[in-house]
Amino acid sequence: MSTVASPEELYCHNVLRPGNTNCAGCGMSIGLRWLDEALDGEKPTMVIPACCGIVTAGAFPTTAFGVPTAASTFASAAAVASGISNVYELNGESNVVVCWTGDGGTYDIGVATLSAAAERNENVLYICYDNEIYGNTGGQRSSATPEGVVTSTTPKGKSERKKDMMAIMAGHRIPYAATLSVAHRDDFLRKIRTARKTSGFRFLLMLSPCPTGWKSDPEESIDLISYAVRSGLFPLYEIFDGIRYRLNERPDGMPVEEYVTRQRRYTKVPTDVAPLKSYIEDQWRYLDAMAKAFPADGGVNPCHRIPSEDHDRKGE
Amino acid sequence: MARAMETGNHTAGYALAVAGEANRDARGCVCGAYPITPQSEIIEFLRGFVFTKGCVVPVESEHSAMAVCIGASLAGARTFTASSANGLAYMAENIFAAGFYRLPVVLIAVNRTLGPPWNIWVDQGDSLMLRDAALLQFYAESHQDLVDTILVAFRVGEDERVLLPVLVALDGFVTSHTQMVVDLPEQELVDRYLPHCKIPHRLRGDHPTTIGGLTWPRETEHHRIEIQEAMERVPQVLTEALDEFEQVFGRRPHGALSAEHTDDADMVLIACNTMARTLRNVVNTRRSKGERIGMIKSKMFRPFPREELLAAVSNAKRIGVLDRNHSPGSGGIFWQEVATTLQPCPDVIVQDYLVGLGGGDVTPRFIDEIIDDLASRDKAGKPVWKEVAV
Numbered sequence: 001m002s003t004v005a006s007p008e009e010l011y012c013h014n015v016l017r018p019g020n021t022n023c024a025g026c027g028m029s030i031g032l033r034w035l036d037e038a039l040d041g042e043k044p045t046m047v048i049p050a051c052c053g054i055v056t057a058g059a060f061p062t063t064a065f066g067v068p069t070a071a072s073t074f075a076s077a078a079a080v081a082s083g084i085s086n087v088y089e090l091n092g093e094s095n096v097v098v099c100w101t102g103d104g105g106t107y108d109i110g111v112a113t114l115s116a117a118a119e120r121n122e123n124v125l126y127i128c129y130d131n132e133i134y135g136n137t138g139g140q141r142s143s144a145t146p147e148g149v150v151t152s153t154t155p156k157g158k159s160e161r162k163k164d165m166m167a168i169m170a171g172h173r174i175p176y177a178a179t180l181s182v183a184h185r186d187d188f189l190r191k192i193r194t195a196r197k198t199s200g201f202r203f204l205l206m207l208s209p210c211p212t213g214w215k216s217d218p219e220e221s222i223d224l225i226s227y228a229v230r231s232g233l234f235p236l237y238e239i240f241d242g243i244r245y246r247l248n249e250r251p252d253g254m255p256v257e258e259y260v261t262r263q264r265r266y267t268k269v270p271t272d273v274a275p276l277k278s279y280i281e282d283q284w285r286y287l288d289a290m291a292k293a294f295p296a297d298g299g300v301n302p303c304h305r306i307p308s309e310d311h312d313r314k315g316e
Numbered sequence: 317m318a319r320a321m322e323t324g325n326h327t328a329g330y331a332l333a334v335a336g337e338a339n340r341d342a343r344g345c346v347c348g349a350y351p352i353t354p355q356s357e358i359i360e361f362l363r364g365f366v367f368t369k370g371c372v373v374p375v376e377s378e379h380s381a382m383a384v385c386i387g388a389s390l391a392g393a394r395t396f397t398a399s400s401a402n403g404l405a406y407m408a409e410n411i412f413a414a415g416f417y418r419l420p421v422v423l424i425a426v427n428r429t430l431g432p433p434w435n436i437w438v439d440q441g442d443s444l445m446l447r448d449a450a451l452l453q454f455y456a457e458s459h460q461d462l463v464d465t466i467l468v469a470f471r472v473g474e475d476e477r478v479l480l481p482v483l484v485a486l487d488g489f490v491t492s493h494t495q496m497v498v499d500l501p502e503q504e505l506v507d508r509y510l511p512h513c514k515i516p517h518r519l520r521g522d523h524p525t526t527i528g529g530l531t532w533p534r535e536t537e538h539h540r541i542e543i544q545e546a547m548e549r550v551p552q553v554l555t556e557a558l559d560e561f562e563q564v565f566g567r568r569p570h571g572a573l574s575a576e577h578t579d580d581a582d583m584v585l586i587a588c589n590t591m592a593r594t595l596r597n598v599v600n601t602r603r604s605k606g607e608r609i610g611m612i613k614s615k616m617f618r619p620f621p622r623e624e625l626l627a628a629v630s631n632a633k634r635i636g637v638l639d640r641n642h643s644p645g646s647g648g649i650f651w652q653e654v655a656t657t658l659q660p661c662p663d664v665i666v667q668d669y670l671v672g673l674g675g676g677d678v679t680p681r682f683i684d685e686i687i688d689d690l691a692s693r694d695k696a697g698k699p700v701w702k703e704v705a706v
Contacts, residue, residue: 043521060535063526068519070390071528073413076383082373083346083387084519090344090369095521113383116376
């Protein structure tokens with residue numbers, strides 16, 4: 001049975017069409033296609049700042065994007081999207097306005113613009129594809145780069161922890177924030193649909209595998225994200241109104257070494273995974289405390305199997 | 317026509333509001349708003365105005381104020397904002413972007429000294445810093461000139477032959493915070509004057525395009541050539557906009573450049589904004605004493621009206637340029653334009669005077685001294701710093 005899509009099926013994808021310039025194994029390609037699928041035929045208006053996301057389109061006059069797309073200046077995505085969404089609202093148009101940005105444009109240069117748009121609760125769906133690096137400029141550190149990772153500007157490994165962008169966005173008390181995994185398709189689609197149904201500012205954070213920057217095998221991209229979730233390094237969760245937490249998956253005991261040893265950016269690993277383990281521990285202590293104190297619908301996600309805490313798959 | 321006693325800032329705010337309101341039956345209007353002295357009252361005025369179909373978005377920076385205008389314009393709305401000094405510097409990246417996107421955002425610049433050190437008084441170095449953006453620039457002499465020029469700015473910038481952002485400058489405090497009697501045009505007349513804003517390349521679901529993506533050198537050259545051609549069409553579009561203005565409002569605002577008494581003048585002084593008013597008084601006084609002296613009010617800086625200037629100074633032997641700005645390592649920025657324009661006339665003395673920098677008062681006595689200096693010259697020298705007379 002063939003699983004290869006026909007040209008018609010490929011071209012019917014509104015957002016990302018064939019012929020784009022993304023690297024093999026890029027998480028953004030999967031993210032854009034699933035965004036498309038979850039919007040069920042609706043055409044979003046996209047705002048993409050200077051990042052790999054706009055290179056994806058290719059050079060004028062061709063474009064891989066089948067939807068209206070504005071390439072904004074680096075720090076301006078959320079403000080340009082605010083302008084667009086205000087005009088749509090004035091004209092009674094319901095088109096969803098999507099910011100599609102990397103971690104550089106989200107965590108760093110665009111953070112003031114993002115914060116202000118979130119504080120104004122603009123009707124914008126903001127999606128960050130986080131590859132934990134300035135990929136488009138050749139792989140320099142960002143504040144999303146995890147501790148210990150070697151980049152072209154942290155040749156001895158980054159000495160600081162990754163910035164907690166979800167906590168920052170939760171602090172804005174926006175209606176909806178969630179993390180996305182390209183290894184969890186149903187969860188991904190459900191969260192996009194939840195975000196689409198919610199009005200106001202919505203923030204989605206996707207851990208986006210980058211074989212070029214992570215120095216990993218393109219065919220392992222999805223496995224890597226699966227390991228990041230299962231080891232607890234990248235938790236899947238949702239935050240409603242910035243305060244009510246829902247945890248979607250618990251770590252299943254997968255050792256974080258499975259994740260890091262398949263990438264050559266963690267050069268100190270596996271000799272020293274202690275910083276990552278303590279990062280995971282702190283992160284889960286924080287999330288568990290929040291989910292216990294402020295549970296969304298009892299903290300149980302009806303769409304997902306929640307493994308019990310003693311379920312240990314190490315031996316499998 | 318409602319005659320009122322208004323500050324420059326409220327005059328500008330009113331002009332933006334009625335222009336925005338005039339697009340209520342089309343896609344509405346949007347203003348990205350962020351305060352800075354001495355501009356703040358403009359955005360405060362706009363935040364208090366009740367638009368039928370429009371909104372003023374209170375953003376976190378000038379950079380985002382222009383970004384909101386860019387987004388709203390890409391979605392088809394009429395757009396405007398205002399800033400000063402370091403606010404314009406911070407906004408600059410997106411001003412360039414608006415020009416390159418070919419979006420007719422109207423930007424009010426209340427001229428103020430760039431810092432640090434911090435100085436809130438008038439100096440045109442802030443808007444002139446933007447001279448290499450794809451941006452039309454007008455300098456308003458009075459409150460009436462301001463309201464009229466803002467309406468003309470929408471008409472010219474949004475014209476399909478132009479489609480570029482337009483900056484309208486006024487002097488910080490000297491104009492922004494003083495009151496003058498001004499005719500504030502009624503909405504009905506503004507509705508008649510301003511056609512609905514149409515952005516032909518706006519984002520549309522039924523015709524998806526990617527705006528602002530990657531280009532190669534060849535496409536970039538074409539893009540720049542198109543902008544240059546649009547700039548070259550401005551004089552014609554401006555003339556039509558002024559003709560129409562006269563028909564609707566019954567008065568004609570000044571054009572790109574106004575030459576006064578230049579026909580018989582062998583000495584001509586050039587200035588803009590409120591300095592031009594002071595200069596006019598001095599020139600008229602000296603002419604009444606028999607001196608053959610004239611003046612030019614330089615209102616449009618971009619595109620620079622080279623042909624009009626050459627025609628206006630065809631009899632002049634000496635030209636003095638008053639620059640309330642300073643380009644370090646060169647001199648005054650208006651002077652650079654005038655000197656380049658006067659290249660075909662090597663015998664004409666073109667002398668630069670740097671005056672009123674950082675908000676120093678440019679008084680009649682001051683201008684008298686400049687005229688005396690110019691009259692005594694047999695060749696041009698380095699730019700002359702006329703420091704504030706104590």
